[in-house]
Amino acid sequence: MQILNDRQIRQKIKRLAIEIVEHNFDEKEIILAGINNNGMTFAKLLEAQLKSFSKQKIKMTRLLLNPAEPHSSEVVLEMPIKETMGKAIIIVDDVANTGRTIFYAVKPLLNSLPKKVEVAVLVDRAHKSFPIKVDYYGLSLATTLLENINVNIKEVNQFSVNLK
Numbered sequence: 001m002q003i004l005n006d007r008q009i010r011q012k013i014k015r016l017a018i019e020i021v022e023h024n025f026d027e028k029e030i031i032l033a034g035i036n037n038n039g040m041t042f043a044k045l046l047e048a049q050l051k052s053f054s055k056q057k058i059k060m061t062r063l064l065l066n067p068a069e070p071h072s073s074e075v076v077l078e079m080p081i082k083e084t085m086g087k088a089i090i091i092v093d094d095v096a097n098t099g100r101t102i103f104y105a106v107k108p109l110l111n112s113l114p115k116k117v118e119v120a121v122l123v124d125r126a127h128k129s130f131p132i133k134v135d136y137y138g139l140s141l142a143t144t145l146l147e148n149i150n151v152n153i154k155e156v157n158q159f160s161v162n163l164k
Contacts, residue, residue, distance in 0.1 A: 004139060004161035009122070009153065012138030016120060017049035019136050020090065021056070023118075027088045029057040032120075033077065035105050036064060039093035041154045042122055046092060059083075063091065063105045070104035077108040084112040090136070094151040096121040099132030123149050123161055 004012070024030055032047055034040030040062050047058050061079035066072055077084075091105050102119055109117060124137035127145065143149070143163065150162045 001163050002160055003141070003163050004123075004159075006158040006160065009138070009159040009161065012122065013045050014049050016136045016138060017046055017053075020046070020050060020120065021054045023135070024056070024088050027056060027115075029059060029087055031059045031061060031079070031084060031087050031089045033061050033063050033089055033091050033105070035091065035093040035101060036062070036067070038095075038151060038154060039063070039091075042094050042120075042151075043092035045153065046120065063108070065101065065104055067101045070101060075104055075107045081108060081112045084109060084114050086113065086115050088116050088118070089114045090118045090120050092120045094121065094153065095123045095125065095149045096128075096132065096134050096137070097125050097149075099128040099130035102132045102134075103130040122151055122153070125149065 032043040034043030043060060047060055050058050061077060064076040091102055093102060096102060118135040120136035121134055122138045124134045124140045126142040148164045150164060152160045
């Protein structure tokens, strides 16, 4: 069942970018850290919107981790950790399920002292098992643990979010 269509997703990306600028208006630079592939794709969509109406410097990086077993290997931040010191960092993913992936994604930032760390997702599911607060979300959804959210934003003509 489709819960967001292309027009709605594009509208939510624009609104999220506006919220990010409003909450970070005094920042000279914002770092968007996309988690793996879908998070990075969503971060790039946010970056394009942010650059369309803000003069702030937007830097992109990727956080690489194994969502199924995040403790099994090192969480890698693709930018030098020293570049995050004193900066506003927004961890970006397509869906926040239990919060586990985002929880572990913060790990490399513990070796730095960012000014602040926030979280942006397209879909925030309401059943967190980890102490994660999503700061920016396109849609908050209460689902059962058996239902899956499928976000189609990568290499498609029409964006969509489906509940299965």
